Amino acid sequence: MTALSVNVNKIAVLRNSRGGGEPDVVRAARTCLDAGAQGITVHPRPDARHIREADVHALARLCADYRVEYNLEGNPFAPPRPGYPGFFALCAAVRPAQATLVPDGDGQLTSDHGFDFARDSDALTPLVAQLKALGCRVSLFADATGQPDIARARDCGADRIELYTGPFAEAHARGDAASVADCARTARIAQAASLGVNAGHDLSQSNLGDFLRAVPDVLEVSIGHALVSEALYAGLDATVRAYLDCIKNAAP
Ligand SMILES: CC(=O)[C@@H](O)[C@H](O)COP(=O)(O)O
Numbered sequence: 001m002t003a004l005s006v007n008v009n010k011i012a013v014l015r016n017s018r019g020g021g022e023p024d025v026v027r028a029a030r031t032c033l034d035a036g037a038q039g040i041t042v043h044p045r046p047d048a049r050h051i052r053e054a055d056v057h058a059l060a061r062l063c064a065d066y067r068v069e070y071n072l073e074g075n076p077f078a079p080p081r082p083g084y085p086g087f088f089a090l091c092a093a094v095r096p097a098q099a100t101l102v103p104d105g106d107g108q109l110t111s112d113h114g115f116d117f118a119r120d121s122d123a124l125t126p127l128v129a130q131l132k133a134l135g136c137r138v139s140l141f142a143d144a145t146g147q148p149d150i151a152r153a154r155d156c157g158a159d160r161i162e163l164y165t166g167p168f169a170e171a172h173a174r175g176d177a178a179s180v181a182d183c184a185r186t187a188r189i190a191q192a193a194s195l196g197v198n199a200g201h202d203l204s205q206s207n208l209g210d211f212l213r214a215v216p217d218v219l220e221v222s223i224g225h226a227l228v229s230e231a232l233y234a235g236l237d238a239t240v241r242a243y244l245d246c247i248k249n250a251a252p
């Protein structure tokens with residue numbers, strides 16, 4: 001069955017907005033694992049807008065305690081800067097079970113494209129080898145347009161690809177069913193090249209079932225933005241009631 005890796009970036013967004021320690025990303029991740037999630041994903045960015053170096057280490061310890069997969073995502077080509085030692089250095093320090101390479105520019109709001117394998121293969125190949133030497137499974141973020149050159153990810157030495165599902169999610173929200181067929185075609189090309197298939201970006205409760213029914217043998221989905229948004233809705237009712245109880249119980 002497909003594994004769920006929860007991306008906790010958004011918990012760190014909320015924490016950083018106040019400068020304190022709440023919400024606590026490790027507590028949130030532990031709650032996800034206690035609920036049955038099979039892994040934790042983070043995508044630390046060079047500007048440290050959400051996940052910070054210390055979080056990467058703390059979550060690595062948690063995943064080791066729970067013996068679950070830790071999936072570290074990032075751009076291996078982004079140079080180090082104060083507060084961000086670089087993706088490879090982070091992987092060398094915590095040795096995540098899976099390193100997912102994503103070709104994000106610095107100023108991007110979020111990830112919005114996969115690798116161009118015709119252009120990037122030569123640069124990726126030695127990096128993939130170095131990450132594998134650390135003991136990481138390596139996955140490469142890939143557009144899901146049915147392009148045959150997805151098989152080149154295998155030539156780079158990668159174990160898996162992660163289908164970029166943002167365009168699928170947008171199309172699904174418009175009621176357009178065609179894009180899931182592109183995802184399925186891309187997955188089959190990758191699998192024929194002996195690559196495992198992960199998927200992520202903007203997956204949600206409203207599109208995940210349709211995605212998994214259409215795309216064969218997806219090994220893992222990593223989900224953050226929608227999952228955390230939905231958790232707010234799911235938790236608000238109980239939380240407001242708890243506050244009302246506090247007020248009632250404190251009333252003279
Ligand atoms: C690769 C991918 O799709 C996710 O890791 C996504 O980029 C999360 O990053 P943000 O939380 O910064 O949007």
Ligand SMILES: NCC(=O)COP(=O)(O)O
Nearest residue numbers: 007200201202222224225
């Ligand atoms: N790799 C995708 C991921 O970790 C989560 O993406 P999103 O659900 O936050 O869009």
